[in-house]
Amino acid sequence: MTVARAVTCPSCGGSIEIRAAGYTVTLACRHCGSVLDVAHEDVRLITAYKRASANFAIELGSRGTLLDIEWEAIGALERRSPGAIWQEYLLFNPYAGYRWLVLADGEWQFGTLLLDRPEGSLSSVKWRGQTYTLDDSSEIETTIVLGEFYWRVARGDSVQCKTFARGSSYLSSEASGTEVTWTQLVPIDRRDVEGPFVVRQRYKPRPDLRAIREGYSTAPGMDENDLPMMFLVALGALFIIGILQNLLSGPSQCVSNRFDVVVGAADTTHKIGTIDVKRPWQFVTIKADTDKFDNRWVDLDYSLVDRRTQQSIDAYGIVEYYAGTDSDGPWTEGSHHGETLFARVPRGSYDVYVDAGSHGWPSDPRPDTLDPKNPWSAPSTVSVWLAACTGGYSWGMFWTFAVLLFGVPCLILWWRHQD
Amino acid sequence: MSKRLILFSLWSLFLIAISGIATWYAWSPFADDERPTSSAFRGPTHK
Structure with a gap:
């Protein structure tokens, strides 16, 4: 039971x-x-605490000194009236008791619960010899509650609130049933709050454009206004590097071939063609494309065999593509294209060979497995197109030079504005 | 022309020269001819 x-x-x-x-x-x-x-x-x-606390400017538990007393923020409320939404923080000090910090429209107010009630009429009240006139009257609702309070409070609580103003000071009365509480609210400089308390960045006022411009012009190193020129020099140098790579890598010659590879069978050797390296040293690029397949890979062991010396330069390429579905949904990995770069290939005439083999993932298809709908079908194969070209260049080198060139002015820019 | 801009221009010239020499000798750290040949079992690696 x-x-x-x-x-x-x-x-x-x-x-x-x-x-x-x-x-x-x-x-x-x-x-x-x-x-x-x-x-x-x-x-x-x-789960709710972190989600709810992200809505508040001050982190609960943070401590700060206001008006010479150290306070700890122990509770936070988000409240709204028909025309506004604001946050209230309950501060606590074991010797001084409770106070309030109110954040509305980026302005902070410090609130003290009144023990001596103001006297007056509907349109104005008198408190400690000073007259406050009615500023606003509306019903306010509590929308978020976080932390601890000295009275019972819940989300959705509604109270009737009247606010009386005298200059920048306010008296606020909240009536709930037969109970009426009065609070004095005085403005407090945001720097007095942001200094001692941990205030989340998005609740701090954003600097205006003029301040950003002034910050830019007074940032370290601005007396040497050479940054735009440095970016231009970097762009020009990268352009020259591109032209140089294009001019010094040629001439280009390509050969190509196409063949089928049986999945799960032994590697087979194919000749792609013969290429001539006409400069003292050249890059050779071999591009491989296959037909569409899933969950297989094609190993490509390339060899450039010098026709004069019969010495070979070897490199390895692969084309692999996997697809499936798991708890996160469908996924794919790899592509049906591969590129292999040979560097420092000396002048000469080369036969380009490839040892190609294909396999299945997670295992090779069994050779005796037949398609029940087509028992005479051929074994599973992958078609491979290969193109070997001299005269290519290394894109990795190009982007490395781009980083080395633009990295310097970017570092200076970061150094100037890291604050 | 600031001293820093002169230094950066020299740095750019140095990189252009390195790029020219590397392309002439067809040298690149990103070449594939030093990678090991195929022998290992392969499969998806993202999981």
Whole structure:
């Protein structure tokens, strides 16, 4: 037999009934959707805290000194009225008690609960000899609750609020049922809050364009206004490098061939053709393309055999493509194209050979496996097109030079504006 | 022309020269002719 038990959601304060107490470990709050760990007596909040705390400017638990007293932010509320939304932070000091920090439209106010109630009428009140006039009257609702409070508070609570103003100081009254509380709110400089408390960056006011321009002109090294010229020099140098690579890598000559490779069979040797390296040294590029296949790879062992000395230069290429479906959905890996670069190939005439073999993943197809719909079908093959060319160049080198050229002005730019 | 710009221009000239020499001798650290030949079993590596 199970016993029902009620717990209070630490996120919104709502009451939740656990119907299978003793069995239930996690429970979603039906009021705010927070996931709770109810296996512990103190009902831990699992997922909602981080999500909710990201909505607030001040991190709960952070401490700061305001008006010569060190306060700790222990609670936070997000509240809204028909025309505004703002945040309120409950500050605590064991000797001074509780205070409020209110953030609305980027402006901060410091709030103190009044023990002596103002006197007055509907349109104005008098407090400690000073008159405050009615500024706003509306119903406000609590939308997010985080942390701890000295009274019972829950998401969705509504109170009737009246605000009375005198210059930049305000008196705020909140009425809920028969209870009325008064709070004095005085403006406080944002730097006085952002200094001592940890305020999230997105809640800090953004610097205006003029400040950015001034920051740019006063950044270190700006007396040498050579950065645009450095970018131009880098661009020009990269252009020259491209031209040089193009001029010095030629002339180009290509041969090509096409053949089929049986999947799972022994490697076969094919001749692609004969190429002539006409400069003292040249790059040779071999491009491989295949027909469409899944879950196979084609090993390509290339050899450039010097026709005069019979010495060979070897390189390895591969074309592989895999596809499947797992818990994350369909996936693919690899491509049906491969490129292999030979460097420092000396002048001479070369026969280009390739030892090609294809295999299946996770295993080769069995040779005796026949398609039941077509028992006379041929074994599975992969068609491979190969093209070997002299006169190519290394794109890896080109992009390395691009990084070395543009890296310098980019580093200077970062150094100037790292703050 | 600042001293820094002169130094950077010299750096650019040095890289152009290196690029020209590397292309003339067809040298690249990204070549595939020093990679091991095929022998190992292969398969998808993203999982």
